[in-house]
Amino acid sequence: QVQLEESGGGLVQAGGSLRLSCAASGRTLSGITMGWFRQAPGKEREFVGAITWTGRSTNYADSVKGRFTISRDNAKNTVYLQMNSLKPEDTAVYYCAADWSLSSKLMFEYEYKYWGHGTQVTVSS
Secondary structure (H helix, E strand, O other): OOEEEEEOOEEEEOOOOEEEEEEEEOOOOOOEEEEEEEEOOOOOOEEEEEEOOOOOOEEEOOOOOOOEEEEEEOOOOEEEEEEOOOOHHHOEEEEEEEEEOOOOOOOOHHHOOEEOOOEEEEEEO
C-alpha cells in the first residue's frame, strides 16, 4: 500500500511559478512510476506528466511541455512538479498518482492504483 500527499498549491498570478510536492509513504517506491494529473472545474481529470523510478524518463502533456518539469528525490520519497509561466487555464486541482511500472508512458487514470487527495492551484489573470 502506498499513501500519497500533495502540497504546495496556492494562488499565483499568470506568468508566475509554483512547485508542488508529492510525499509518498507506506512502502518502498522502488519501481514505481509517479504521475501528475489535474482536474479543472467542470472538466475531466487530465494527464500532466509522469516520471519513472530512476528519473531518467519523463513524459508530459503537450499543454505543459516546456513549462512544467517533474523531478523526484527517492531519498525523500518525494516527487515534485515545478510549474513555470503559469496560465489561468492551468487552474485546477492537481493530483499525484503512483503505480508499479518501468514506463513514464502511463497517461491514463486507470493505469494508476494509488492517488493523493489533490491540491488546489489557482492562476489569476
